[in-house]
Amino acid sequence: MASLTSLDKALLNMMQSNFPLNMYPYKTMADKLGVTEEGIIARLEALKTAGIIRRVGAVLDARRLGFYSTLCAAKVAVDRIDEVAEIINSYDGVTHNYRRAHEYNLWFTLTAPSQGASRIIIDELIHKTGVNIVSMPALKTYKIKVALEMEGDDHNK
């Protein structure tokens, strides 16, 4: 996809912070941006096809739902890292998994229905991969922000 137009940027900014929660959300955004509802829907289709928008929906608070999340890390021999990552990926509670430039070279997030359940999964992963996995749960959250300001946004200043 070619670079984002100023309308795309305005739309993405709006959808990251102020998605209208009413019966006609696309119409509401179209009116604010001075374009048609069909135009908005077409742009969103394009942005999804291009992979810029992963999805539109709710982001739930794991803790409020009683779920337990933690960041895990492992030191994996380079020739085994793809295989180990694949075993880790097979768990639904693993949502992010990255190879990183550090002695701890594999980092993944794990969300489970409870702390005990996460411990069981981690022990199972240690057993299946033969690699030690450490858990680094958050003790305090200072920021969770996910909206990224798109530059050159003339529509929405």
Added chain:
Amino acid sequence: MTIINDQDKAILRELQGDLPLEPRPFASVAARVGVSEEYLMQRINAMMDEGIIRRFAAILRHQKAGYTVNAMVAWKVEPEQVDRIGMKFAACEQVSHCYLREVPSDFDKNLFTMVHCRSEEELNLLVLNMSELLGLEDYSIISSEHEYKKTSMKYF
């Protein structure tokens, strides 16, 4: 922790997916859950107020949105300084996440930030500025080399 009834779970199950691209997207969601559109909107707003839904939004792929360089930066911060520094990091536009973590003894950097920039130079400069401004000398930039998985959690 909040106890969620089965109907709200059914609503959340739909909303953790992708909202349909049609003029009345919530009407389709409501039909699948078996409630009215008005009631669905009411429940969504109520669950946002309760904090069960943290936000309702477009989730972007950062790299494709122009934020090509992301790094996890872990900082060693003295316990009595953590709140002050954590709040400073939180105020920084390019920092998307900041957590104090329980860390193993062979990893002594306890304050984690996720930093998003448009170039390697911007990132290095930002981290250097953060380090100098806050007097934090001991840190690691732990950049990602390969994405094995990135999805959204399906809770129900």
